[in-house]
Amino acid sequence: MDIRKATPEDIKDIMPVFDAARSFMRKNGNMHQWTNGYPSEKQIMDDITSGRFYLISNNGETVGCFCFFIGREPNYDYIFDGEWPDDKPYGTIHRLASNGKRKGIADCCIEWCSRQCQRLRADTHADNKTMTECLIRNGFEYCGKIYVEDGSERNAYQKVWPESRSCQ
Numbered sequence: 181m182d183i184r185k186a187t188p189e190d191i192k193d194i195m196p197v198f199d200a201a202r203s204f205m206r207k208n209g210n211m212h213q214w215t216n217g218y219p220s221e222k223q224i225m226d227d228i229t230s231g232r233f234y235l236i237s238n239n240g241e242t243v244g245c246f247c248f249f250i251g252r253e254p255n256y257d258y259i260f261d262g263e264w265p266d267d268k269p270y271g272t273i274h275r276l277a278s279n280g281k282r283k284g285i286a287d288c289c290i291e292w293c294s295r296q297c298q299r300l301r302a303d304t305h306a307d308n309k310t311m312t313e314c315l316i317r318n319g320f321e322y323c324g325k326i327y328v329e330d331g332s333e334r335n336a337y338q339k340v341w342p343e344s345r346s347c348q
Contacts, residue, residue: 181216181282186224186233186245192226193242194235198220201277205308212332213241213305219275227275234292236278236285244285247274248293255326262324264301270338271297276311286314298341303334315339 186194202214227233227247236244253272256264271293278285292299303326304311312335314323320337328334 181243181284181287182237183234183288184237185231186228186235188225188228190228190235191221191225194233194245195221197242197245197279199276200279200282202308204278204280208310210305210307210309211336213308223276233275234289236288238282241281242279243274243282244278244289246272246276246289247325248272248289249295250297255303255328256314256336259324259326262322262336264323265321265338265340266299268299269297270299270301273300273302276302286311287318290314290318294339294341296334299338301336301338303328303336306333306335 198214198219205213207209224233225338230249232247232249234246234248235242235327236246248271250269250271256272269282273293276286276289300320302315302320304315306312315337318339323336323338326334326336
């Protein structure tokens, strides 16, 4: 699988990935995450124009996508019922989605992100068992709860790789 930065022209391939991911969530009991059209095309275009959105392709087909950036995530400033293990620079993974046609999309994303930064953070809804299992399988540790812009609660995770990797 290949990973590259998304361009505005890619939006036509990205939004169907989110449609498939939302459908998968609903079929698997996650009724509360990514509702009311989230993430919107505007949100994704904002991510693309800020250089933070990536495509995962397999044989030229877009099979997954995600937002990744290094730097402060405001939603992570306050964590409840736990704590972050440190306050060192970190990368954040958001809006990770797969169209379901290829296994290993999340693992591919995490591996790629780990090469960009030694510390990674991510969050997911408590009902998103698939993402929770993926994070734990990849060595992330549960750190506590955070709240996103709409006020809903998310479980927060962090992983630190022992190798020396920098956060730009």
